[in-house]
Amino acid sequence: MTSTTPDPVRTAAASARGLTRSYGSGATRVDALAGVDLDITTGTFTAVVGPSGSGKSTLMHCLAGLDTPTSGTVVVGGTELAADGRALDDAALTRFRRDHVGFVFQAFNLLPMLTAEQNVVLPFELAGRRPTSQDREWQSYVVDVLGLRDRMGHRPSALSGGQQQRVAVARALVTRPDIVFADEPTGNLDSRSSADVLGVLRRSVDELGQTVVMVTHDEGAASHADEVVVIEDGRVADHRRGVA
């Protein structure tokens, strides 16, 4: 299957056009992204796959407002993060991430001195707002879906790797962000915990209507996705429908 580009205006939760990101200059210059055009469809589970060093993390960082592209346009949830070499400033990007994006990283997702519950509500804390009763209902539902109800009082050091990742997923979902980015969320997990976390991400798309972008180099993990984007040498090599 060759790459198809769905209508960007209506259905894209995130879209990139001519996205490049280079590090260094001169002889040591590395083009981590060398012109990426990509649209992430709202309410889908997209897997970004590719060999190590191909630019997957860099792409995710640019789409999530964690990094500023060298050139190109990035629009996420209706907000233009970067266009024509100009980007939102750090404060605006920070606010954007806080209000519109959820994150799950490969490891070290949780603050060790906070309990699971405190980690989950951290985004509200940082925004300085009290969760509304709706927020709390939603949080309760997410926690139940993730099977974390009886783990919320524990500190991360008392949780297994899989449980820690599920807490991270819960935190990414509680604010109902426009899009959730997960960078190798199962990279450090055994196969059972991996399956658990992938199942949870899948359910958040199916049951909660969430948009999820997951970076992985594991083809098995990609099989849970609706769409699969293949990155090679900083370019989109393929964009196909997944098997899920």
Place this chain on the structure above:
Amino acid sequence: MAALRLPTRVVATARVPVSSSGTRAGDDVAVGTVATDAALRPERLTSGRFPTGPGQALVASDRAAALGVRVGDEIVVGRAGDTVTARVVGLTRSADDAALLTWPDLARLRGDTLVSAVVVGGGATPADVRAAGLPDRAGVTSAEDFLQHRAQELTRGVDAVSAVLLGFAAVALFVSVLVIANTFSVLLAQRQRELALLRCVGASRQQVRRSVRTEALVIGMGASTLALAVGTGLGHLIVTVVHAVAPGAPVGEAHVAPAWAVGGWVLGVLVTLLASVVPSRRTTRIEPLAALRPLGAVDPRTVAGAGRIGLGLVLAAGGTALLALAAVVHSLPVMLLGGFASFGGLLALGPVVVPACIRAVAAPLGRLGGAPTRLAAANACRHPRRTAATAASLLVGTTLVTGLVVGSASVRGSVVGAMDHDHPVDAVLSSSRPLAPEVAERVRGIDGVVGAAPVRGTTARAAGLGEVTVLGAPGGSLARGAPAYARPAAGTAYVSPALLNEMADQRRIRLVRDGRAVTLRAEPAPGVDGVYVASAELDRLGGASTRAVWVRGSDGRSDADDVVAALGSVARASGADLSESLSDRAYVLLQLDVVLYTVVGLLSIALVIALLGIANTLGLSVLERGREHALLRALGLTRGQLRRMLAAEAVLLAVVTGAIGIAVGAAYASVGVAAVIAPAVPDTGVHVVVPVGQLGLVLLLALVAGLAACLLPARRAARTAPAAGLALE
């Protein structure tokens, strides 16, 4: 009188009034002797020359300004009737006495002179001394003994100063050990994976430990060499600057004793090694498997073991009991033992006490400060042992500073009480003739005078005393410490101790004027001239007119010398005598301040080391948490919030530690006052004075220090872009 041909010197002092150009320079000035013979003269000049005979005087250079005299001035020494006039021919770097006369002059003061020794050169005997008409009661000393004794006295002063300086150096070293040990602990905790990897590839526990200790040795040697170079350079610089700024200052040439240099270097290395002992022993507990655990799973949480807490409780309880005992039995050794034990206990309990206090303070603050403050509190408490170790160095400094500040304020209170008792009225202008009414007005107009009132009086005869001045106290609040004679009771006369001593019947005084007589109960009144009676008694004698003016100086920082000079010119213009305690009061308070500021200044070195310790630990923690900060930034923590979070952590730690140090230091000072100072001044008594303003300043400094400590780490943390932070290990 057969003249003694051998060189002689009489060592004597008198405490007498001294006036210069008609102004009373002091009521109770120590005046000593100086030999005309150079062989018996250990004194050194700062200007002018030595007296060559009677009628010439030296004045101590540090008292000349207070006495208002310069070389060439004439001073009058002694009480009415028994005075000596001498010209000041030089200033001397002295000694206990403010002014020095030749023995023949001092001998003329008779009753007031106390001879402590007669020094003779060349083997004279007491008989020779008697034959020469010199006093021999106090004993005769050979010139060699005398000069050696004087030299020893001088060195003892220097030795005491050296001991005090070494004491502060010891405090600084102790704080350094705490800081270095903590830095090693943090560094090794961060290198845990690296060290575990070494173990994986076959390094034995001993090899790992040895590598860490070798590192400490190398660092210690490097730092000691650097410190020696910087210290020596600084010493030379200070001496050069002092010589340039104040050419006459009593500072010798800079000089590095090889034994001290080597000793200091070795000490520095030993301190570093000592500080590395515990942290390096901990590395041997690292298992090889730690290297294989996933990143981030290694959270080196440090808590205090049960043994440490038990020991801390025992030390704290035992030390507190000893302190209580010391306050009751007035024992310095018991107090020191209790102090060290309880402080050791506090340091051992630090991992429990400090985080608990931080949490208690942070709870209400977190509600105000939002997420950054709450996260800061959690961060400050996450490694209780590390937190306690960081706090310990600051705790030592703030406890000592507070102890000194409270102790010195208490001593000051007691000294001021004693001065109020001895000299209730700051200054009195008095005259045997009636004074013009506007004199009090003119005195009131002087800057630094807060009140002045005319005192009515008359002259009467008293048996055994001849003519005495009888005064009626002017009420009001001009006298300090509300002495009885300021509000005389009917039927009572308040008599100066000097007059009282000359009365046959010291309980009763009969005053007669123009055939009118009153008989009053006599009471001693320290610090007064003449006799004070109630107004009604004065009217019964008749003929009262303004005879004196009482003056109250301000307690503020106005220059006592200026006030005294202004009072002196009013006194001269109106033909009155001035007697005052203002300059002595200012001098004594200045001495107390100088001691306090010097000691606090020396202790501030320990505070600076503690501040570096906080900055160091925080900087290392920030490195350690790079990944975590990136996560928080990804989740929406702004740069400002990140900076605020780190600032709040440093400030919480510094201020809470400062508060604990202030509480503990104030408690120690109270014990010290009860155990050591109160028994030393049983008459006036002393109570604990807590100078809230100064202690507030200590807390404010802790806050500023905390902020300063977080400046660099916070800057670096905030600069790291979130994406870069996420790429960190």
